[in-house]
Amino acid sequence: QVQLVESGGGSVQAGGSLRLSCAASRYIYIIGCMTWFRQAPGKEREGVAGTYTTGGTTYYADSVKGRFTISEDTAKDTLHLQMDSLQPEDTAMYYCAATDVFCGVNWDLVRLYNYWGQGTQVTVSS
Secondary structure, eight states: OOOEEEEOOEEEETTOOEEEEEEESSOGGGSSEEEEEEEOTTSOOEEEEEEETTTTEEEEOTTTTTTEEEEEETTTTEEEEEEOSOOGGGOEEEEEEEESSOOGGGTTOGGGOOEEOOOEEEEEEO
16 A cells, blocks of 8 residues: 655746655655646546656656656655646646556556545646
8 A cells, every 4th residue: 555645736827837746655666656647627637747666767748748857756755746837738636646567658547556646736827
């Protein structure tokens, strides 16, 4: 079992930055994959950025490449998402998720993840 707790959401203007954090209840380096998802009202949940914690491989959605950076702090068992150049279309509830298996090309498949945080809201105004 893994408990995940997100923090760091908030409201910013377009072009601003936020840093999300996801604190895990056990060593993240032995978790298969950890991924940030987001869900805007009326839309499906989508993968934003993921990482295979053991191997260090990272994955990004095309819409956030070059703007978002996922990173791990293994000393604190925390996953981060640095979000720069935020745009109104980035507005959503952001969720941290984890799975015990290797994700690879399926890193953004929602049903692959069996552990989820409660979410943190990100709102970007124009």
